Amino acid sequence: TCCATIWHSKGYDAGDAVMANRVVEAAWGWTAGGRLPLVVDASSCTLGIAREVVPYLTPDNRELHAELLVVDSLVWAAEELLPHLTVERTLGSAVLHPTCSMRHLGDEAHLRAVAEACADEVVVPDDAGCCAFAGDRGMLHRELTESATRQEAAFVTSRDFDAHLSANRMCEVGMDHATGRDYYSVLLALEHATRPGAGRADRSP
Template sequence: VNRIFGEPDGLDGALPLPRAVVALALRAGRPVWIPEEVTGTCCATIWHSKGYDSGNTLMANRMIAAAWEWTEHGRLPLVVDASSCTLGIAHEVVPYLTEENRDRHAALTVLDSLEWAAEELLPRLTVSEKVASAVLHPTCSMQHLGDEAELRQLADACAEEVVVPLDAGCCGFAGDRGMLHQELTAAATAREAEEVTARPFDAHLSANRMCEIGLEHATGRPYHSVLIALERATRPAAGTAASVEGGRAPDPTGRRPRA
């Protein structure tokens, strides 16, 4: 969903999330790669949430079989850049897997990008420029995964003041429901949106594109991934090519880096 729906307007100079993730990883000395054959695989959540059991079963097994190869049979962790997708791959696919893929799944390490960035990247990065203020939207998936604290930790590295609205809750977007029934999202986010729009913020951060779109609809503000903000905050020297890509250009084709 991060590649399909892209980033909001108003993020001049920011990298798209997949490139920001690669740039951050290189900058921290923890390089990642995007599999060349990622096309045609996903977390299966969209089928699961709609009750399409046959599609869910097909995609769940396709995803885990692919992840088994990508991770060298579980040797490497699998980092997922959207919290709802992490929840899907790490937990929700399990009942739909074949016995073989269930054994494979048990050997995989599936990491949400928030947990991975907070534990593996942030200690190895130097923050060069913070914005004055940021507001956060913790998502339902983050609550299930238990990584709301990591969202806050990463945001603290990007902004001097970080605010979590008192009425922050489920945005009601629910996959694609917020596109088909915008009144659902409008009702679910009314109190949070009122709080967010009562004052200006320099950044509006989360880590799940559909939820970010829901908050954009509700507030008119450009919500985006905290990892995009972290990439900007840790550039060595603003305005240089090296600062944007951390000194090395992430391969946009996602080829695996040489050992």
């Protein structure tokens, strides 16, 4: 079920209202009436379900939404998984791309915490900012991302990193385009770092 963010970001209010109410009603069932946390895989979708849907909800669904605990997967991994995992191998270095949604949600520290479990050196470029991919705009207008990330990309490509990490697939695609490097989710890096049976030399997820 769509989180409604794509409708919200394009200003399609009627579609936004339909999807906002639909996802909250579905989430009420998924979470057994709010008893289970709803862990959301992409930070932009977390922001959408946790905050952006609220103005578009019916009064009844707004009451349901108030009972939901919406948790970004980064926060869940940092707070619920890390304390119970054993790191088997680490990367030498990783560069991070915090997304706009992570900043709105206040999740940047969780991104760093998960990355620091996976890599000996973790770097956030000083000029890291919005990648301007904007859901699908970067697919159609690559120059938007190239312009928005010019300084960040210059830093990323100025040296070698063992991993290029974020936690939102479309932003990762945008950074792939901007830097020519392969960005992937820090959660994949965590899975690999804690996977039994592989040696340190095996550094790819």
